[in-house]
Amino acid sequence: MPHAVRREIVQPDGRRVYLYGDFVPAPEDYQAPAMPNGVYQRRWNPLRREWVLVAASRQARTFLPERTACPLCPSRPGHSSEIPASRYQAAVFENRFPAMVAPGGHCEVVVYTDQHDGSFATLPDDRLQLLADVWTDRYRELSRRPDVRYVFIFENRGEQVGVTLHHPHGQIYAYSFIPPVPATELRRQTRGCLQCRLIRDELDGKRRVLINGAGIVAYVPGYARWPYEVHVTSRTHRASLAAMTPALRMSLLTSMQRVARAYDRLFETPMPYMMVMHQAPTGAKPPTQAHLHVEFYPTLRERGKLKYLAGSESGAGVFINDTLAEESADRLRALLE
């Protein structure tokens, strides 16, 4: 950790909590919440040739609690949250309602700040810097575990994508296999890096580029599946956060935040979205040629209207996009600060 100090705490049920930066210890009456029993299996879907994770304890997971019961807020006398601290800057903990358990996978929750209100879009610069360090540290550490082949950093934002907690946070899934989407991306990397070529095409065309500066490029890809999908990536080839300088990482997160802010302005409402980060797989012999990129999938196609995944998307695998990527880029570009 070049910038942030990390403190590791093991909860009574064995789950680890990592506090990054400064913190104040938990109140004396702190009682760690315990992980419920569950069934965790990986099942092979031979029709789609993919793994399905079965996690049959998650039904009981915390669902839109009252603000005073927020499990991601600092603990206080009488309220023991997931975070054994009375104040903290950023925290990571092993999910109490995971999709998979070790060995065979790891699920972590990344809490961006101890402030309940706000979002990734409103994080101040020092928290953004800390988050870059946290993500990099988690990528490095999870990559070293023998059962991990792919570290997947993502954020679900908004009730419309199923978010059950409002406190600003993201997640990390460390899979014991390379998931289908990044696997497909990597299969194409036969002659040079596909992502490098896509960036070059977008920069040549200019038409869909939102941001080009400080080593980072953001654009609405011409082949976007979602009406306002945006990809954010490093202009030169970088396999992962760990292969970036701290300055380039901060530039990446700053660009991501500019995109997230434009989203919130687009329909004058907090935009529900998924943010996913594709990086190099890990393990003994990972495929080469991965190029870090972040994909934002915002789920509104108009004010008050969600883009749904229906028969064509779910049953055939064919996305229908109601918008032209070029026009979406124009609208978002006008909203960038």
Added chain:
Amino acid sequence: MPHAVRREIVQPDGRRVYLYGDFVPAPEDYQAPAMPNGVYQRRWNPLRREWVLVAASRQARTFLPERTACPLCPSRPGHSSEIPASRYQAAVFENRFPAMVAPGGHCEVVVYTDQHDGSFATLPDDRLQLLADVWTDRYRELSRRPDVRYVFIFENRGEQVGVTLHHPHGQIYAYSFIPPVPATELRRQTRGCLQCRLIRDELDGKRRVLINGAGIVAYVPGYARWPYEVHVTSRTHRASLAAMTPALRMSLLTSMQRVARAYDRLFETPMPYMMVMHQAPTGAKPPTQAHLHVEFYPTLRERGKLKYLAGSESGAGVFINDTLAEESADRLRALLE
């Protein structure tokens, strides 16, 4: 058409309407709605190796109209619907807000009945029989078009999967390529039929079988992605509706309806779902070994709680199922009539 008579009507904008069975002509003041201009493109997504359909006129499509303005109800003096008939039994028309246009694809709407209320689950037997004939006719006819490689019959049901019209109806997309999901299924058909093997496994195991009779098998697949996913298929190898006898087709639809009724009982509310039918591709040299099967993806995981596709599903391609397929099968089996 062995059972139903088909009458074809061409609207002024060139879109075709097919009336199946008996009907009463439209009122004299009938004014056909016209298709708006739009941009229709097929774009290649090189990261996911899939086509994305761009359809940039659909934003204006009819969205939950008042009941009296329903575009799928029969026309009457003063109300011209999509159907140029004052009464009808079943109708198919080319979508006025399509995802693709000829040449390069076809989008049809299949109206199950002229009765506004009800659903696939409540169709009487004679309409179910007619629907079997309609689907078979559309599969045959669309298969013969030179720009069609795959005929995809499906239904989106419920506002929670983006349905914009409540009148009982489904859709057909005739793609000019084999979509990724059926393409993946067909790639596995190296030694015999995969679907035949999966059926045998389910019947041997018994544990997840819901229906086994009259040539049709329905089960919750062990590798279900959705909490109450059900597959319905012919016990012996049948490539498509066109390869089935009328009796077997009726048995298929009756079994599908039993599943749909069990869904509506499960949480005592109309279950939102996607129903998709995978059949043999068409065209000059279609892959062999396709085996017709219907997949139901109901989107509720509990009463009032939707299963969302979030970061893991959308960005990594890894589904997380909160339920055990075996327990889901038990619950659904108890609700079958």
